[in-house]
Amino acid sequence: MALFELDRSQYPEAKADGSLDIDLASGKYLKLWQGPQHPGITGNMSVELTVCGDEVVEGRTHVGYLHRGFEKLMERRTFIQCFPIVCRICVPEPDFNEYCYAAAVEELAGLEVPERAHWIRTLILEMGRINSYMMYLGGQAGSFGMGVIGQWATYVRDLMLDRFEEMTGARIYHMFILPGGVRDGLPEGFAVRMEETLREVERALKDINDVMYCNAVFKKRTVGVGVITPEMIEPYGVTGPNARAAGVAKDVRKDQPYLVYPELDFEPVTGSVSDIYTRADVRRRDVHVSIDLIRQILQKMPKDGPVMTRLPNVLNWKIPEGETYIRGECSRGEYGYYLVTDGSGYPRRVNVRGPSYTHAMALLEKLIVNANISDVAGLMVSLHTYPPEIER
Amino acid sequence: MTVQDVLSPFTAWKNLFRDPVTVRDPLTERPGAARYRGFHKNDVAECIGCGTCEAICQNAAIDMVPVDGIETKEGDSGLRPQIDYGRCCWCALCVDVCMTGSLTMSNEYTWIDSDPDAFRFVPGVDHKSWDDAELGYHRPDGHRLTPPERIVMREMDPERRIGNFEEIVDGYSVEEARAEAERCVACGLCVATCPAHMSIPDYIATIREGDYEAGLKLLYETNPFSQVCGRVCTHKCETVCAVHHEGDPIAIRWLKRHITDQVDRDRYVDIIGRPAGETGHKVAVVGAGPAGLTAAFDLARMGHAVTVFEARKHAGGMTRYGIPEYRLPYDALDADVDVIRAMGVDIKCDTPIGDKVTMTGLEKDFDTVLVAIGLHLGRSTRIPGSDHPKVAKAVDLLRAITDGETIDVPKTAVVIGGGNVAMDIARSLARLQKQIHGEVGMTVTALEDFSHFLADPEEVKESFEEGIEIFDARGPREVLVDEVGNVTGLKTWKVVSIFDDKGRFAPTYDEGDERIHVGTMVIEAIGQAADVALLGEALTEKLEWNRGRITVDADGRTSEPWLWAAGDCVNGPDVVHAVADGHRVAASMDAVLKAKELS
Numbered sequence: 001m002a003l004f005e006l007d008r009s010q011y012p013e014a015k016a017d018g019s020l021d022i023d024l025a026s027g028k029y030l031k032l033w034q035g036p037q038h039p040g041i042t043g044n045m046s047v048e049l050t051v052c053g054d055e056v057v058e059g060r061t062h063v064g065y066l067h068r069g070f071e072k073l074m075e076r077r078t079f080i081q082c083f084p085i086v087c088r089i090c091v092p093e094p095d096f097n098e099y100c101y102a103a104a105v106e107e108l109a110g111l112e113v114p115e116r117a118h119w120i121r122t123l124i125l126e127m128g129r130i131n132s133y134m135m136y137l138g139g140q141a142g143s144f145g146m147g148v149i150g151q152w153a154t155y156v157r158d159l160m161l162d163r164f165e166e167m168t169g170a171r172i173y174h175m176f177i178l179p180g181g182v183r184d185g186l187p188e189g190f191a192v193r194m195e196e197t198l199r200e201v202e203r204a205l206k207d208i209n210d211v212m213y214c215n216a217v218f219k220k221r222t223v224g225v226g227v228i229t230p231e232m233i234e235p236y237g238v239t240g241p242n243a244r245a246a247g248v249a250k251d252v253r254k255d256q257p258y259l260v261y262p263e264l265d266f267e268p269v270t271g272s273v274s275d276i277y278t279r280a281d282v283r284r285r286d287v288h289v290s291i292d293l294i295r296q297i298l299q300k301m302p303k304d305g306p307v308m309t310r311l312p313n314v315l316n317w318k319i320p321e322g323e324t325y326i327r328g329e330c331s332r333g334e335y336g337y338y339l340v341t342d343g344s345g346y347p348r349r350v351n352v353r354g355p356s357y358t359h360a361m362a363l364l365e366k367l368i369v370n371a372n373i374s375d376v377a378g379l380m381v382s383l384h385t386y387p388p389e390i391e392r
Numbered sequence: 393m394t395v396q397d398v399l400s401p402f403t404a405w406k407n408l409f410r411d412p413v414t415v416r417d418p419l420t421e422r423p424g425a426a427r428y429r430g431f432h433k434n435d436v437a438e439c440i441g442c443g444t445c446e447a448i449c450q451n452a453a454i455d456m457v458p459v460d461g462i463e464t465k466e467g468d469s470g471l472r473p474q475i476d477y478g479r480c481c482w483c484a485l486c487v488d489v490c491m492t493g494s495l496t497m498s499n500e501y502t503w504i505d506s507d508p509d510a511f512r513f514v515p516g517v518d519h520k521s522w523d524d525a526e527l528g529y530h531r532p533d534g535h536r537l538t539p540p541e542r543i544v545m546r547e548m549d550p551e552r553r554i555g556n557f558e559e560i561v562d563g564y565s566v567e568e569a570r571a572e573a574e575r576c577v578a579c580g581l582c583v584a585t586c587p588a589h590m591s592i593p594d595y596i597a598t599i600r601e602g603d604y605e606a607g608l609k610l611l612y613e614t615n616p617f618s619q620v621c622g623r624v625c626t627h628k629c630e631t632v633c634a635v636h637h638e639g640d641p642i643a644i645r646w647l648k649r650h651i652t653d654q655v656d657r658d659r660y661v662d663i664i665g666r667p668a669g670e671t672g673h674k675v676a677v678v679g680a681g682p683a684g685l686t687a688a689f690d691l692a693r694m695g696h697a698v699t700v701f702e703a704r705k706h707a708g709g710m711t712r713y714g715i716p717e718y719r720l721p722y723d724a725l726d727a728d729v730d731v732i733r734a735m736g737v738d739i740k741c742d743t744p745i746g747d748k749v750t751m752t753g754l755e756k757d758f759d760t761v762l763v764a765i766g767l768h769l770g771r772s773t774r775i776p777g778s779d780h781p782k783v784a785k786a787v788d789l790l791r792a793i794t795d796g797e798t799i800d801v802p803k804t805a806v807v808i809g810g811g812n813v814a815m816d817i818a819r820s821l822a823r824l825q826k827q828i829h830g831e832v833g834m835t836v837t838a839l840e841d842f843s844h845f846l847a848d849p850e851e852v853k854e855s856f857e858e859g860i861e862i863f864d865a866r867g868p869r870e871v872l873v874d875e876v877g878n879v880t881g882l883k884t885w886k887v888v889s890i891f892d893d894k895g896r897f898a899p900t901y902d903e904g905d906e907r908i909h910v911g912t913m914v915i916e917a918i919g920q921a922a923d924v925a926l927l928g929e930a931l932t933e934k935l936e937w938n939r940g941r942i943t944v945d946a947d948g949r950t951s952e953p954w955l956w957a958a959g960d961c962v963n964g965p966d967v968v969h970a971v972a973d974g975h976r977v978a979a980s981m982d983a984v985l986k987a988k989e990l991s
Contacts, residue, residue, distance in 0.1 A: 077450050080485065081448065081450035081485075082450075083483070083485070084450055084481050084483030085450065148404060148407075155413050162425075165425045165427075165428060166425040168427070169425065169429040169497075170428070170429050173481070173482070175483045183488075183532060183535060184535070185532075187425075187427065207403070207407075210401070210403045211401045211403060211404045212401075214397050214400035214401075215397060215401045216397040216398045219393060220393070308534065310536070311537055311538075311539075312539065312574055313538045313574050313576070314448070315444065315447055315489070315538070315577055315578070
């Protein structure tokens with residue numbers, strides 16, 4: 001397969017910092033801003049493109065449009081007051097924030113979480129993964145002009161949001177996983193309705209496969225474009241499907257199992273060449289894995305028992321001095337929370353490690369060079385990045 | 393690339409024949425799920441305005457506001473939560489933390505209004521269409537953000553404690569006290585209810601911080617009888633505690649005691665602070681009980697010269713002579729009295745008003761005088777046989793036990809009364825019986841049934857544990873005396889009702905349900921009266937009276953401009969009320985004395 005590598009001898013040599021000495025006055029080059037609102041990304045982020053004709057010579061990423069200061073806000077809120085905030089850090093897949101924060105607090109406060117709560121947490125995270133992928137599929141197809149896929153994916157995502165709503169009481173920001181467990185058990189008849197939803201997801205996936213993946217135009221536009229080589233994985237901090245598509249089976253669920261993943265039967269999905277097409281394909285297959293995991297969870301999980309441990313008075317809650325890093329495998333790769341406590345009633349420091357931080361900035365700047373300008377949006381979507389988690 | 397890759401996308405056309413999947417809002421109703429976190433509801437009758445919802449809200453979306461028609465009362469601040477939907481993030485922590493469970497959410501989620509201020513409302517007061525919605529988020533069973541169970545107070549087991557007068561409760565350890573203090577939600581309802589308005593959440597916070605000296609300072613700002621109240625206070629604060637609604641109230645009394653236990657008594661005066669400079673005014677206080685000594689403490693700290701006249705051997709009044717040592721050890725009481733003395737109060741014990749010192753003399757020698765003489769006269773049932781020498785008054789016996797007098801302890805005795813004094817004498821005599829006769833033979837008969845009992849529930853429980861028999865709803869009819877003149881027991885009838893239609897005391901009995909309680913001694917514990925004879929005839933004549941009690945105004949001032957009265961003899965009914973009375977009188981006296989300086 002031919003990689004997307006063009007002759008760059010016509011462009012100036014890169015300087016030590018990697019930038020090019022471009023003479024805009026020459027008329028050969030054009031500065032082009034893509035963003036901060038554009039179809040290539042979920043959220044707001046700009047790419048400053050330097051193009052020559054329709055070829056990208058250089059791309060510089062600009063973030064900051066979504067900075068809300070969550071990490072700092074949390075230093076001024078009690079441990080329980082941080083709980084409603086964290087989900088807002090990443091809009092499309094909020095539950096990982098809830099899980100990582102809760103697990104970090106539980107570790108430092110020495111809380112034992114009931115068994116059933118672990119199963120429900122895992123269930124929520126897998127449901128969230130499917131939804132996140134659905135949002136991706138819509139974006140990936142849309143970036144190549146296939147709007148209908150986005151409508152189908154949104155419909156399926158909405159069905160899953162119905163399940164979220166009946167379980168957690170909310171559709172987007174669930175605020176259900178809190179330190180000590182989860183708010184409540186599953187509602188009556190949940191498994192039956194979830195099975196119906198999963199069948200709808202499978203049906204939609206088949207349609208999407210027929211229309212998008214088995215589509216000559218999509219293949220033509222994506223195969224061999226924006227390749228992440230296995231050598232780039234470590235230096236660029238690539239995780240999740242972006243890495244797995246290159247054949248590197250990185251998956252926190254397997255590498256450092258958490259929650260009830262050790263009791264579930266699954267294999268990480270991998271590909272051979274991490275181009276746009278393969279990354280999309282890995283994500284499609286990953287949805288099937290999540291569907292299977294949800295079925296396993298609903299079958300194996302304890303049907304009764306507590307879902308919440310006894311908390312101290314949360315209004316006076318102080319956590320002993322300590323620090324921890326909690327990680328999990330979200331739809332985009334490794335998601336992590338670094339929490340430092342100093343014995344007071346407030347976090348001393350919270351740092352959120354979203355996979356988009358590396359994927360949307362350094363990695364994109366590397367991959368975007370030599371891309372055709374019409375492929376930039378598709379390339380950006382293919383890295384599946386969410387600016388909200390870059391700027392906490 | 394295959395031919396299929398060219399043809400496959402055309403399968404999308406099959407969707408042309410499918411029904412749309414979208415909901416046509418608002419034509420199609422789409423109710424929220426059963427757990428949906430929609431608009432708030434509040435059962436304002438259940439809500440106590442404790443403000444924990446306001447405290448936990450991380451968006452500051454909740455303000456506690458006064459509401460028309462809801463008055464401030466004991467256990468209810470009268471405020472209700474106002475929620476600003478411009479700030480609310482629907483996390484429902486307010487619902488989770490609500491101490492009464494009154495705050496819930498409906499499954500309603502659409503609300504259209506052209507007035508932006510409409511979205512700041514008081515649920516349950518500003519009526520909304522979703523007020524009656526059954527569905528919506530309610531705190532799940534067992535999901536609590538505050539621990540409902542109290543840290544258990546360790547105490548001596550009944551078999552061991554019945555043989556001595558040692559204090560029953562051990563007191564909390566530092567760890568236990570901290571854990572109990574953690575449970576407090578600092579709503580402040582207790583402060584409003586405490587007669588002395590002690591700053592309870594603040595001193596509980598000092599336990600969490602481990603800053604006991606700060607805690608002690610806070611205690612003595614409002615209560616010079618903190619060691620006493622830390623043991624025997626009737627703790628009205630705990631009955632209004634917000635945690636009490638769905639759990640055990642915070643052990644406020646034991647936490648107060650814990651602070652006093654943790655500070656070295658030599659440090660007390662330094663921490664509490666020395667009195668102000670002398671004003672030159674002289675104040676006399678008659679009676680060294682909690683009311684008199686609290687007033688003396690305050691007045692001395694204001695710089696007035698205070699002399700207290702006490703008829704008995706020791707200071708303390710009813711706290712010493714009415715409360716048994718196993719509930720209030722004398723050294724704890726002495727420590728509080730020592731603090732008061734250290735403020736410069738001159739306490740003259742064994743100095744009754746009457747012969748050497750008279751009220752007329754006090755009027756002449758002092759600028760103002762306070763009478764706080766307590767209730768030391770026992771009342772009689774006046775039933776047949778109650779004039780027998782073996783029929784005693786509880787207060788007299790308790791005083792004799794406190795003074796270490798030798799009393800003839802009967803093998804069996806019957807107490808008439810269902811209040812705390814009845815329990816005190818029954819339990820004190822039971823201890824003496826155990827020491828002298830080797831077994832307990834005490835019976836208590838009370839007019840009230842157990843559901844309306846006057847004594848504290850823990851007194852009743854501990855009495856049972858100590859082998860005391862308690863018969864509720866029994867009316868005393870006759871003290872039985874045999875042919876040689878010895879008391880043999882008490883005859884009672886079953887009580888049908890205690891009060892008449894108008895609420896007046898008029899007990900009725902079921903004569904067919906008669907019971908004989910065996911005992912060679914009968915003790916009456918049905919109430920006390922003040923011994924006002926010490927006032928002298930002339931002063932008694934001049935003062936205004938109301939049903940046997942001196943009439944006082946809201947500041948404790950009598951109809952005589954130089955004389956105030958406080959404590960049980962005018963108000964009752966317990967230590968902390970007496971302390972509150974003492975504060976009130978001291979402030980009033982100080983104002984009058986300062987006014988004198990200006991005139």
